[in-house]
Amino acid sequence: MRTIKTTNLVPGMVLGQDVLFPRTGATLVSAGTKLTFDLIRRIESFGIREVIIMQSGKTQQEAKEEELLPVFTEYHDRVITTANEIFTNSEQQPVQARVVKNLVSELLEQVELDSDLMLNLTHLKSYDDYLFSHCVNVSILSILIGEALGYPKEELNLIGTAALVHDLGMMKVPNKIWKKNGVLDAEEVNLIKNHPLYGVEMLKDFPEEILSIVKEHHEKYDGSGYPQGLKGEEIAFKARIVGLADVYDACISNRPYRPRLTPQQALQIIFQDKEKYDPHILKAFISVMAIYPIGSLVKLNTGEIAKVIRVNKNQPFRPVIKVLFDRNGNKLDEPLRINLDDDRNNVIHIKDNLSAEESNAIMQQLNEEPGVAEQL
C-alpha cells in the first residue's frame, strides 16, 4: 500500500483504503474498488489531495508471461543465430530445405503458444546483423498473416520457410552496398534488384512453390515491383503475403540510411501506397497487427502514456496496454496493465500515437534501466 496524489491516479489502480466525503465522513469510494476514470475525477472534485492505493499485484497472466518471456527471447535469439549460420555458410554448403523446414516448425510452435510475445520480440532488439533477424521476423509475420487467412499448418510451414529464406540472395550482394548510408548508383541498385533471382539460384533443393515466393517477394500488386514487374494475380498469392511482411519489418527496423519508424508510421507508409498490395492481404494484416500494433507507444485520452503489449482479436482499437507514465508525465514505478477491451474501460481510448522522436526518447529512458525493455 502506498499514498499517492489524486492527480497522479491512473485508471485501474485499486484503493487500499476507503475514500471519504471530506465534510460528512461518509464513504465516497470503498477500499478495494478498482478506480475508473470517472471515479478518479469524482474524488478529485471533492478536493481530496491524496489517497492510499494497493500495490498492483501480478495477475496470473502477467506471472506466466514473465516466466515465458526469457524462454521465448532465448529461443528467438537461437533461431536468428541458426539463420545466421545457414546463410553465412550458404556458399560452401547449399541451404537444405529440410533444415529450414524444421527450424520453421519450431518457430510455428512458439507462435502458436504466444504470438503476441513473439511479435513483441520482433521489436525489442536492434541486431547488428539486420538480415538474419529480419528474415526471422518476416517469417513470424508471414505465418501470422497466413493464419489470419485461414491456411492450415502445412501451408503455414511453407509460407514461413519461404519467408525465412526470402532474402538469401542478399548474400551475393557485397556488404558495403546494402549497408551503405547514401544513395546507390545504378549498378548497385541493379545488384540489389536481382537478389530475388540470386536467391532462387541458391535454393535449388527447395520446392517450386517456395522458389516462386522467393522470386516474387518484391513484386507489387500494381505492377511497380521487381524483377519482372508482375501485376495483380500474376504474382503468387503467398509471395504477396511475404512481400507485405517484408515491407513492414523493414520499416520498423533500424537501417543504415534511416532510424527505425514507429509501427504507426510503418502502417501509414503501407496504407498510403495501398495499391501496391492485395486488399485481402491488407485486411488480414490489419486483423493481425491491429491499428495500434504491438510495440506502439500511445497516448490515452485520459493523458497517460502506454505501450501496446497485446492485441485483442477483432478489436483493433482496444488492445491490452501497459501504462508507463501517468497523465502528469511521471514514470510509474510499476507499469500498470489495462485491457482496453474490458467493459469498465470504455471511457478510455487511445488518442494518439507518439511521434518517432517522442517514442525514441521514451525508449531511451526505459532502456537506461536494464530489464525494463525486456518486459512486455
Added chain:
Amino acid sequence: MILMRAELINPFLGASFKVLKSLGNEHVKKGELGLASSPVKGDEVNATVGVTGDLLGQVIFCMSQQTASQVASTMLLGLPITTFDELAKSAICEFSNIVTGNAVTELGDKGFFCNLTPPTLFVGKDVLLSTKDLGFLVIPLETGFGDIKVYIALREADK
C-alpha cells in the same frame, strides 16, 4: 425527462465535430437540433453507447451502411471496405465510443461524472429505436461521409 440543457448537449456536438475533423472531415454541417418522440427510425447502421453514473441513458449514432463503410475505412487507415464485416463494425463501435467518451469527459468538467458501457451495433433495415422516457434529442449531421444522426436519450440520475 430527457436532457435538454444546451450546456449538457454542446459537449456531444463538440465531440462529434472534433472526431470527424480528425477523420479528415473539416466541414461538418449541423442540422437543426430537435426533439423526436419515441420510437424513432434508425438507419442501416446504429451504434449505441450506454451512459452510467451521474447521467443515465443512451447515445445512438445512426447512418447508412455506405456512410458507415466510409467512416470505418478512414478509421482503418484507408482499408477498402467492401463488406460490412466485423472489422468495419469494430471501427464504427470505436467511433461512437470516442465521440461519447470525449463528450462525457467534458461533462465531467461540469461536475457530471459518467462511465460508458460497451457499444452495441444494430445493423438492419427499418430499425425503430425506443426509449423509456419517450423521447430523443436529435443532432443531424451532414458529413463528407454522408449523413449521421446522433440521438441522445439522457437524464440526470436521481441523487
